[in-house]
Amino acid sequence: MKLTSEEQDMLDGKHGKAAQKSMEILITLGDIFEAEYMVDVYGVQIAGVSYDNLSEAGLEFLSEMAEDGKVRVLTTLNPAGMDRENWQALGIDEKFAKNQNRAIDAFAKMGIITTCSCTPYLIGNTPHFGQHLAWAESSAVCYANSVIGARTNREGGPSALASAITGKTPNYGYHLNENRHGEVLFNVTAPVKGTDEFGVLGKIIGDKLGEFGKKIPYLKGISNATVEELKSFCASVATYGGTALFHMEGITPEYNNYTKPSEIIVEINQDDLNKTRLELIDDDMEIDFVSVGCPHASINEIAKIASLLNGRKVKKEFWITTARPTKRIADEVGYSKIIEDAGAKFAADTCCVVAPIKGRFKGIMVDSAKACYYGRAKNKFKVKIGSVEECVEEAIK
Numbered sequence: 001m002k003l004t005s006e007e008q009d010m011l012d013g014k015h016g017k018a019a020q021k022s023m024e025i026l027i028t029l030g031d032i033f034e035a036e037y038m039v040d041v042y043g044v045q046i047a048g049v050s051y052d053n054l055s056e057a058g059l060e061f062l063s064e065m066a067e068d069g070k071v072r073v074l075t076t077l078n079p080a081g082m083d084r085e086n087w088q089a090l091g092i093d094e095k096f097a098k099n100q101n102r103a104i105d106a107f108a109k110m111g112i113i114t115t116c117s118c119t120p121y122l123i124g125n126t127p128h129f130g131q132h133l134a135w136a137e138s139s140a141v142c143y144a145n146s147v148i149g150a151r152t153n154r155e156g157g158p159s160a161l162a163s164a165i166t167g168k169t170p171n172y173g174y175h176l177n178e179n180r181h182g183e184v185l186f187n188v189t190a191p192v193k194g195t196d197e198f199g200v201l202g203k204i205i206g207d208k209l210g211e212f213g214k215k216i217p218y219l220k221g222i223s224n225a226t227v228e229e230l231k232s233f234c235a236s237v238a239t240y241g242g243t244a245l246f247h248m249e250g251i252t253p254e255y256n257n258y259t260k261p262s263e264i265i266v267e268i269n270q271d272d273l274n275k276t277r278l279e280l281i282d283d284d285m286e287i288d289f290v291s292v293g294c295p296h297a298s299i300n301e302i303a304k305i306a307s308l309l310n311g312r313k314v315k316k317e318f319w320i321t322t323a324r325p326t327k328r329i330a331d332e333v334g335y336s337k338i339i340e341d342a343g344a345k346f347a348a349d350t351c352c353v354v355a356p357i358k359g360r361f362k363g364i365m366v367d368s369a370k371a372c373y374y375g376r377a378k379n380k381f382k383v384k385i386g387s388v389e390e391c392v393e394e395a396i397k
């Protein structure tokens with residue numbers, strides 16, 4: 001790969017050990033994917049932050065990098081395994097909390113902003129169209145590529161950190177125009193509304209893409225989609241289909257930039273939505289846990305939950321998972337008080353998937369198709385998908 005003199009200096013150790021190791025990681029990656037050169041990145045999002053995922057081996061790598069490593073670009077973190085201020089109320093044990101904080105301290109030492117959210121684009125790590133990034137977290141990658149029109153591959157923890165320390169990423173994959181065109185055409189003939197329904201749609205498309213062995217869907221027929229609906233769709237299509245980029249006619253910024261796929265048309269109608277919704281509802285379930293905010297809730301979603309809970313009391317464990325800065329806004333405008341007076345809990349910095357709660361509940365109700373997948377696969381819960389309104393009613397029942 002062709003290196004600039006600055007990149008060569010990093011590789012030669014002139015910018016310290018962490019920069020040298022980072023450059024080695026990026027060059028290896030670039031060689032595997034035949035990148036010709038590196039590009040500058042605007043920002044980085046690091047995943048694999050929960051101590052549950054990191055373990056001691058991961059922590060050792062982080063501590064080594066933190067010895068002399070400093071990030072060169074705006075870098076934020078994915079959710080951790082706990083609410084950093086309120087972990088005891090969520091039933092997290094002290095040993096886990098201590099280890100989680102060791103990991104976050106190592107990230108902070110490198111100059112990373114420890115906001116711990118999977119929606120960095122809602123809290124200031126906000127790229128614009130065409131900018132290169134090195135983001136991990138599949139839902140955020142999909143959102144950045146598709147909804148914003150920025151450019152990032154799906155990074156792993158070490159490669160994202162390497163990009164943060166060097167400010168570079170190898171130029172391959174979704175950074176290149178030729179890899180960004182739609183491959184499978186989906187015609188959505190049913191109206192789609194709400195975060196739950198966009199999640200169901202993401203599962204249909206994700207499951208189907210596997211059959212075609214292709215990854216970039218082009219959707220027509222969607223007339224409207226909010227930020228919250230799009231983030232839910234991104235999380236779902238990335239989970240079920242490994243999708244990092246889609247185009248939505250009339251909605252996403254690049255839908256008209258490339259030749260449209262024309263040969264394969266998959267039609268998605270109301271029946272498909274109904275059938276797939278049923279796949280996200282387990283039989284004979286007892287719901288003892290409700291969680292909204294996968295991906296992390298926006299202030300708009302929190303406002304809605306506050307208005308639905310106003311003056312009422314929940315009877316089940318009910319988490320609203322969000323970014324700390326969003327929670328602070330909710331505190332200031334009074335939404336938090338309404339929600340907490342109702343007995344619901346904020347789980348900022350974390351979520352119902354990455355928190356170490358495997359087996360703690362029998363059945364979870366969520367508005368997110370991604371949370372259904374991991375609720376089953378990781379935490380061994382039975383699951384039910386529903387709208388935000390239905391989730392709130394279930395918590396009150």
Ligand code: F3S
Nearest residue numbers: 118294295296351353
């Ligand atoms: Fe975010 Fe956790 Fe869902 S990381 S996308 S809230 S599984």
